[in-house]
Each structure stands twice: as structure tokens, then as C-alpha cells.
Amino acid sequence: MTEEKIIALLTLKKTPNLGDSSIKKLVREIGSAEEVLKEKRTNLLKIDGIGSVKIKEINNKENRIAAENELQFMLDNDIRYTAYDEIEYPEKLKYCLDGPVVLFSRGTIDINNKKIISIVGTRKVTGYGVRFCEELIETLVPLNPVIISGFAYGVDITAHKAAVKHGLQTIGCLAHGLNQIYPKAHKKYVKQVEENGGFYTDFWSTDTFDRNNFLGRNRVIAGVSEATIVIESANKGGSLVTAEIANSYNRDVFAVPGRAGDSLSEGCNTLIKTQRAHMLTSAADLIYMLNWELEEKVQPAIQRQLFVELEEDEKKIYNLLKSNGKELLDVIALQCEIPTFKVASTLLNMELKGVIRPLPGKLFEAV
Known part of the structure; x- marks a missing residue:
């Protein structure tokens, strides 16, 4: 990607009221991000769905200055970037209309031709949830999947740690720029994750951390993988939002069932009951529903776990x-x-x- 292209895309991204899907539409109609910034307003307004509000500040010089500063930050801090139409961009995320126009990353990420699953759930994970997550990932090791999560407390960090333990690639999707880590208690895991995968985000170094960012983060978690797994969730929470986004992307969703009346199983049980998720009780369910090739060396591990x-x-x-x-x-x-x-x-x-x-x-x- 040329420097002018990335600056143009970042400039558009910095434009107030202009979201990822609208930017993609503009580029598709005009030809390139660079040309969009040069195009006459009258021609931009002729594009369906692009009103005056969206392009009001499209040529604001402050937007370009901010874009140039962010590019310099990335170059100074060994942060990679890829546009939605580049080969390096996650393949499955390309098909998400609201996927980031520019995705930032750091680490040793390589997800080409890989099986990719997202694992999410409550921050107040129980011992049962931890054991299920760890055993699920251990059983899947022969298939070498990439484990995606949100690097948060509970299920998220359990999934990342289990992946690292077994030598699997894992990617944390962040709700902030790569100049910080939330929660701060997880800074001690950053190096391990980067050596076994890395981090994705579409937030800038200048973006203030805000819980409202979780929605943007969750769309990346759901979009980059072929299936989302929910391990323990109350009847409200970010993991259910991620599941809904995954469903909207026509991806498989799995939920681990729990006891009736258990507050941390209500969300999972509701997903299953309303047929918005497949019931997941073992790695075998996942392998079957995703039509993954069940290698001979995987079967004994599953059988031993079940027959006990x-x-x-x-x-x-x-x-x-x-x-x-x-x-x-x-x-x-x-x-x-x-x-x-x-x-x-x-x-x-x-x-x-x-x-x-x-x-x-x-x-x-x-x-």
C-alpha cells in the first residue's frame, strides 16, 4: 500500500459522520480513496446514501494532519496496517460491510489458510468455564486453530493463555489503540501473545479508551473468524453482542449450555433455546458442525475425554x-x-x- 493511499483512507476515517461502510461505498464509486478526496462535492452527493452531513468535513485539513500523525506513530512503533482491499487483510473480514477500512496490528500474526475461532464469555468466569475452555482448546491442538478473543478478564484471557500454553496462534482484538493495554493487569501477557500471534484494532493512538468502543472491537472478533463460541454469559453482556454480530455475518455461533437458573448460563441457554447458537458440549460438536477434517490423531483425545x-x-x-x-x-x-x-x-x-x-x-x- 502506498503512503498516499493509507493517508487518504485514514483521512476519510477521521472525517466525522463517515463510517466504514460509507467510505467503502465512496471508494467503490469514485475509484480510490485519493480520488474521493479530490472529487467535487456535487458528484459525491449523487452517490446513493451519501448525504451532505457525511461529507461536510471531508476536506478539513485537520483530518489529513491527524492521519499523517497517526501514520508516523505506526512507523515509529512497529505497527503494521492493512486496508480492506489488500491481500494481507483478514479474508473473512473482507466480507463484512462494516469491517474496518484500515486494520492495525502488532506481533507475529499469520492467519492465511488457518482454521479460526473466536472464544468469548463472561468476565466473572467460573471454574467450570475455565476448565471447559482449557479442555476445548487442548483437544483442538492437532487441528492448529487460531484462537481469537478480546483480551479481557475471564473467558477471554483464559482462551489466550490456553492457546499460548499449547503453542497455538492467538490474537487479541482491542477496544483501544496499540499505545495502551486494557486491563492494565494483562500487560504481563502482551509479550507472550505477540510471540504467538498478536493484536488487532482499528482504534487510533489518539482515541480515548471508552466502553462504547467494545461494540467496534466485537465486530472484529466476530468478523475475522468462522465461528464464535460463547462460554458462560449472563442474560446481558458483550459476549451476547458478539454472538449477534456473528449471526448477522452469517457465521456459526456455539454456546456452552449450563444449569437452569444459573445466572452465568442464562445467556448461553437463551442462545441455544432461541436457535441462535449450536449447543457445544465438546470439541467434537465444533468439528462436526464446521465440517473440519477430523484427523485420526484428534479422535483418541476426544474419545478419552468422553468415555470417562x-x-x-x-x-x-x-x-x-x-x-x-x-x-x-x-x-x-x-x-x-x-x-x-x-x-x-x-x-x-x-x-x-x-x-x-x-x-x-x-x-x-x-x-
């Missing part, structure tokens, strides 16, 4: 389904010599454990 928790009747049913493939409930009851009413409840428990999955036509199969 199986009761005697569950083992009978699982062995039958592994041997026969898809079977009807009545056939399962007959061949396993278990009463039908008991098979129904046992199958439900097995589904919650991630051992089997229901199929159309009242069939069941082993995961």
Missing part, C-alpha cells in the same frame, strides 16, 4: 451406534435390551455430553 463420563447403559448405546451407524430409538432399545423410556432419557444425557447427535427421522448416531 459414560454410564454402563450409555456405553452399550455408544458401542452399538459406533458399530451399526445411524439407528432408530426403538431399534436401540431392542438391541441394547434397555426399556424404551430409559433409552430416551439416556440418549438425551448422551447428547448433552456430546457423545451422540440426533438426526432427522428420529435417528441417532455416535459422534
Whole structure:
């Protein structure tokens, strides 16, 4: 990218009332960011959706000065930048209409041809949530996924630390410029993350940290990955917003179910109940729904994790389904010599454990 192009894009980005989608529309209609800044206002106003309010300050010299200063800051601090139409820009984020026109990064990020998942959740994560997150990531290690999160307390930092522990690439998406870190307590993890991935943001060094920035940060978390996983969430919170954004991008969303009445499971249970998320009980669910190739070396790790928790009747049913493939409930009851009413409840428990999955036509199969 030429210096003039980046300065032009940053100048447009600094223009009040002109958002990412509008900038992309202007560039698409006029030809380039540089040409947009040179174009007559009368011609810009002819573009559908571009009104006088959006371009009122488009030629304000202060915007260009700010853009030049930000570029100098990036050059002085080893910060990389890429535009939405560049090869280096995250592939999946290119298809998000409101994706950043310029994305800033730092570290050793390389996500080309990688499996990418986002993991989010409550800042008040429980021991169960921590264990689930750590075990999920450990099981996925042979598939070498990139783990995306928001570098916040709770589920976020648990996911980053687990990824680093197992040598996986991890990327923290920030709600502020790369001249600061929030929360400050996580500064001690910055070097580890940069050595195993890095950070993304579209906020400038001059942007004051504000909780309203989380919405912008969350769109990057959802947009850069092929699936978003929610591990524990109250009935309101940023992780649910991220899930909604992911759904709007037509991405897969997964939620870990919890006990009824548990405040930190309400959000996840509601996502599942309203069919806005797939139920996630093990890595096998994720691998199946995303159609990831299940390598032979992954299967034993999943099997060991699941069989530890199986009761005697569950083992009978699982062995039958592994041997026969898809079977009807009545056939399962007959061949396993278990009463039908008991098979129904046992199958439900097995589904919650991630051992089997229901199929159309009242069939069941082993995961």
C-alpha cells in the first residue's frame, strides 16, 4: 500500500459522520480513496446514501494532519496496517460491510489458510468455564486453530493463555489503540501473545479508551473468524453482542449450555433455546458442525475425554451406534435390551455430553 493511499483512507476515517461502510461505498464509486478526496462535492452527493452531513468535513485539513500523525506513530512503533482491499487483510473480514477500512496490528500474526475461532464469555468466569475452555482448546491442538478473543478478564484471557500454553496462534482484538493495554493487569501477557500471534484494532493512538468502543472491537472478533463460541454469559453482556454480530455475518455461533437458573448460563441457554447458537458440549460438536477434517490423531483425545463420563447403559448405546451407524430409538432399545423410556432419557444425557447427535427421522448416531 502506498503512503498516499493509507493517508487518504485514514483521512476519510477521521472525517466525522463517515463510517466504514460509507467510505467503502465512496471508494467503490469514485475509484480510490485519493480520488474521493479530490472529487467535487456535487458528484459525491449523487452517490446513493451519501448525504451532505457525511461529507461536510471531508476536506478539513485537520483530518489529513491527524492521519499523517497517526501514520508516523505506526512507523515509529512497529505497527503494521492493512486496508480492506489488500491481500494481507483478514479474508473473512473482507466480507463484512462494516469491517474496518484500515486494520492495525502488532506481533507475529499469520492467519492465511488457518482454521479460526473466536472464544468469548463472561468476565466473572467460573471454574467450570475455565476448565471447559482449557479442555476445548487442548483437544483442538492437532487441528492448529487460531484462537481469537478480546483480551479481557475471564473467558477471554483464559482462551489466550490456553492457546499460548499449547503453542497455538492467538490474537487479541482491542477496544483501544496499540499505545495502551486494557486491563492494565494483562500487560504481563502482551509479550507472550505477540510471540504467538498478536493484536488487532482499528482504534487510533489518539482515541480515548471508552466502553462504547467494545461494540467496534466485537465486530472484529466476530468478523475475522468462522465461528464464535460463547462460554458462560449472563442474560446481558458483550459476549451476547458478539454472538449477534456473528449471526448477522452469517457465521456459526456455539454456546456452552449450563444449569437452569444459573445466572452465568442464562445467556448461553437463551442462545441455544432461541436457535441462535449450536449447543457445544465438546470439541467434537465444533468439528462436526464446521465440517473440519477430523484427523485420526484428534479422535483418541476426544474419545478419552468422553468415555470417562459414560454410564454402563450409555456405553452399550455408544458401542452399538459406533458399530451399526445411524439407528432408530426403538431399534436401540431392542438391541441394547434397555426399556424404551430409559433409552430416551439416556440418549438425551448422551447428547448433552456430546457423545451422540440426533438426526432427522428420529435417528441417532455416535459422534
